[in-house]
Amino acid sequence: MAIESMTGFARAAGTAGLHAWAWEIRSVNARGLDVRVRVPSGFEALAEAARKRLGGAFSRGTLHVNLSINSDARPAKPRINEAVLAGLLDSVARLPASDSIRPASFDALLGIRGVVEIADEDEDVLALLEAPLLAGLDAVVLGLKEARSAEGRALESVLTGHLASIARLADEAEQHPGRTVEAIRARLATQVQALLEASPALDPQRLHQEAALLAVKADIREEIDRLHAHVAALRALFDQGGPIGRKLDFLAQEFGRESSTLCAKAGDAGLSRIGLELRTVVDQMREQVQNVE
Incomplete structure (x- = not known):
């Protein structure tokens, strides 16, 4: 099952007797489902029918629904x-x-x-139009479903590209020589030596102990493991499809958290570059995720 976007547009129109009608639906992203229907006076029952059909077809998005009716009948x-x-x-x-x-x-x-x-010339316009209007409503709901599905396929392609970039950058960080405990310890040892030369009264043993603790804390092994786990979880969601927007949004936040921590821990210029690129890709992905149902 493919993912769907929350943005889309659909229109269905027709005629019955001397009357021309048209349904239009515009859909934009939202935290939940919000259906807003406008119909001509006297057609309120169709507004309720529209809410029920759209509520059964979609789970998220703000849907602006409009029914217009024009008549070529003689003046009332x-x-x-x-x-x-x-x-x-x-x-x-x-x-x-x-x-x-x-x-x-x-x-x-x-x-x-x-x-x-x-x-009016027609004793009961609603009775005349009800059947074709309900058929048109079904058609416009189906049209919106197809439009959101098409947009969803495009979104999935973009998100898959972002996910591939995140996986690649996580691999680069994992394989980067600057992330090993030894490399971190060496950098801290150099800093400790500079401190001792500047202040000979400092306790060398205590400084080396603190440096060893900092080396362990500066390791990004956990962040890399979590990034790989989130990549696998996101790919599983793509395979699942359906209304997964909220789960995608949660994972995008987790990606952001891990990339920020990696940048904070990076004491190497190469790792900092990877971390900043990772944050950029994650921010781009989070923007696109907001449109997924």
Whole structure:
């Protein structure tokens, strides 16, 4: 199973009767799943259907979903709600006569909300469009799935390259002559000798003991072993595929921690160069990992 990106775009469009519709989804990366749906008034049921379908298809990402509907029908016509108007006339007729109150006119009654309604040519547009809109929703969800999969394949290629560079640099650090305990001890011995020449009163035996302890602490054997272990774990995740973004992010942080420690321990110019290059590659990988579902 391949990995998927959290970024992508998909569109599905069609017509039904005199109506043209279009679904669009834009997906960007996020810590969790956030589905934001916009539909025309009266189509709220389709918004809920979109949330359910997208929630079942994806586990991470911010999804901006938009449904647009355009109609080529003739302009809407006004319609008098005769039942409401009759009720108003009946109420007015029961009012006591008064010289200070003018009789209600039709234009005043027609201005009351609910008396005049705007009727579309289609008695029930939702009933007409529901089936094709749901089919279009399925199509646009599938399209987004394919777009994110294609982006995921490209991401995997980039991340595999970064991983190969990390493995190579870990091997270079392991084989570098400056990382051996002997080399570290020799460097510290030179520093101890310089201190003794500058300050003859210092205890030579104590200084050599401290130098030996520092030599052991400066060894990067553990960092190299952990780097190799993280490389193997990351390759296993690539083979697993699916929504592995959070695990990749954790491993990328671990790579960053080991590369920083290696740089801190490196007392050799060659090892420092390897450590800095390693940190650069890890930072580049961490940026790309943020887009993986």
